[in-house]
Amino acid sequence: MTLAAKISLGCIADDYTGASDLANTLTRAGLRTVQTIGVPADDLALPEVDAVVVSLKSRSIEAGLAVSRSRAADKWLRGRGASHVLFKICSTFDSTDAGNIGPVMDALRADCGEGAVLVTPAFPETGRTVYQGNLFVGAVPLNESPLKDHPLNPMHDSNLVRVLARQSRTQIGLVDLATVTRGADAVRARLAELASKGIGAAIIDAVFDRDLETIGLVAAEHRLSVGASGIGLGLARALVSTGKVKSAAASGATGAAVGGPAACLAGSCSQATLQQIANAERVMPVLHLDPDRILTGAGEAQRALDWARPRLAEGPVLIASSSTPDQVAALQARHGRDAAGHAIEQTMADIAESLVRSGVRRLVVAGGETSGAVVDRLKISGFLVGVEIAAGVPVLRAVGDGGAMLLALKSGNFGGAEFFSDALRLMR
Numbered sequence: 001m002t003l004a005a006k007i008s009l010g011c012i013a014d015d016y017t018g019a020s021d022l023a024n025t026l027t028r029a030g031l032r033t034v035q036t037i038g039v040p041a042d043d044l045a046l047p048e049v050d051a052v053v054v055s056l057k058s059r060s061i062e063a064g065l066a067v068s069r070s071r072a073a074d075k076w077l078r079g080r081g082a083s084h085v086l087f088k089i090c091s092t093f094d095s096t097d098a099g100n101i102g103p104v105m106d107a108l109r110a111d112c113g114e115g116a117v118l119v120t121p122a123f124p125e126t127g128r129t130v131y132q133g134n135l136f137v138g139a140v141p142l143n144e145s146p147l148k149d150h151p152l153n154p155m156h157d158s159n160l161v162r163v164l165a166r167q168s169r170t171q172i173g174l175v176d177l178a179t180v181t182r183g184a185d186a187v188r189a190r191l192a193e194l195a196s197k198g199i200g201a202a203i204i205d206a207v208f209d210r211d212l213e214t215i216g217l218v219a220a221e222h223r224l225s226v227g228a229s230g231i232g233l234g235l236a237r238a239l240v241s242t243g244k245v246k247s248a249a250a251s252g253a254t255g256a257a258v259g260g261p262a263a264c265l266a267g268s269c270s271q272a273t274l275q276q277i278a279n280a281e282r283v284m285p286v287l288h289l290d291p292d293r294i295l296t297g298a299g300e301a302q303r304a305l306d307w308a309r310p311r312l313a314e315g316p317v318l319i320a321s322s323s324t325p326d327q328v329a330a331l332q333a334r335h336g337r338d339a340a341g342h343a344i345e346q347t348m349a350d351i352a353e354s355l356v357r358s359g360v361r362r363l364v365v366a367g368g369e370t371s372g373a374v375v376d377r378l379k380i381s382g383f384l385v386g387v388e389i390a391a392g393v394p395v396l397r398a399v400g401d402g403g404a405m406l407l408a409l410k411s412g413n414f415g416g417a418e419f420f421s422d423a424l425r426l427m428r
């Protein structure tokens with residue numbers, strides 16, 4: 001990989017949609033940013049950039065593996081000159097008591113010798129705010145939000161000090177909103193106080209972007225932070241305001257139109273995606289996969305391809321495995337949670353691979369794990385960030401040898417009611 005100058009900000013994202021969300025935020029804040037899939041190969045040619053977001057698919061894997069992959073990414077980023085690394089997690093703190101936020105944070109902290117790490121999933125633009133250590137999704141606490149029904153990591157506790165303490169070996173403190181409101185010096189003093197007590201990480205409250213700017217100023221003086229796109233925004237603005245990065249036009253990559261057939265794949269079962277699929281039915285053909293047939297190996301991918309191929313010449317199609325929480329729970333009771341998730345993800349990857357072989361060059365994928373499985377199968381090595389479709393979701397242009405291709409990787413919870421047609425309109 002040819003990165004001429006040293007990078008100013010290194011990021012490790014625990015899933016691919018999260019990575020594109022962060023890359024979008026950094027780009028819009030003026031940082032020239034590239035998203036890589038995994039730790040880049042040495043021969044990957046990329047333009048000169050300020051920030052690199054290494055995308056891992058480490059959110060829902062065994063904690064030890066998540067740690068080793070994250071450490072490898074961290075080593076690579078620091079080797080390219082990144083003095084600060086942001087570990088990008090989900091704005092809804094998606095994790096279980098086994099990890100992987102705590103174990104990865106502990107390992108990265110030990111590697112860089114950080115005192116107390118600032119942690120916040122706040123991302124006000126998408127309604128994620130943190131107050132007194134409690135995460136709110138819109139107007140409701142995390143444990144009352146649709147995340148309570150997530151297929152892989154249902155979230156039942158909105159108090160992140162408690163949630164992170166269950167996953168981490170270090171004690172977890174709190175930097176409250178009153179302190180953040182007093183400014184960067186107050187945050188610095190509180191963080192030093194926590195570190196002096198041996199507290200290794202602190203959830204920090206943030207409700208507005210200005211809170212994240214304060215947090216970013218302090219975080220940028222440290223080696224490591226943990227959070228979602230909001231803290232990315234704060235870090236990027238801090239790097240620009242302190243002159244460490246010369247702000248580029250916040251445009252994003254353009255490029256020649258790609259054209260050709262377009263398809264959408266949805267594996268997210270979030271409330272937002274279910275609504276987006278229902279709305280897409282009015283404007284494009286939609287095929288609902290039968291999850292039981294996927295689990296019993298009954299040729300569901302082939303059925304989907306036979307359905308899609310003759311329709312592609314007429315316009316975009318959407319193929320969805322998504323079901324309601326009751327249906328997800330019933331399927332998982334019959335087949336097991338991990339087996340169900342894995343089989344459906346791999347079927348989505350099978351379908352994506354065959355669609356691309358059939359000429360599809362514009363692909364919208366809904367769901368973080370689903371996007372990970374699809375992008376891995378397509379062997380894409382990285383993305384340049386294009387225009388924003390919705391908060392947290394940019395158009396992505398694949399880099400590498402696979403030919404011109406545009407993708408949108410949508411976090412299950414993101415996007416407006418007409419997301420699929422909004423995306424396709426911008427993916428030319």
Ligand SMILES: Nc1ncnc2c1ncn2[C@@H]1O[C@H](COP(=O)(O)OP(=O)(O)O)[C@@H](O)[C@H]1O
Nearest residue numbers: 151267268321323341344345367368369370412
């Ligand atoms: N009908 C279904 N029943 C059970 N699990 C499903 C179904 N459809 C998709 N899944 C699985 O649910 C998980 C959704 O996660 P993900 O793709 O990350 O979406 P999100 O972005 O909403 O978190 C994936 O593992 C996917 O394979």
Ligand SMILES: O=C(O)[C@@H](O)C(=O)COP(=O)(O)O
Nearest residue numbers: 017018021090091368411412
């Ligand atoms: O921070 C966020 O909410 C997103 O960037 C993200 O990580 C979403 O994860 P998925 O919903 O699993 O796509």
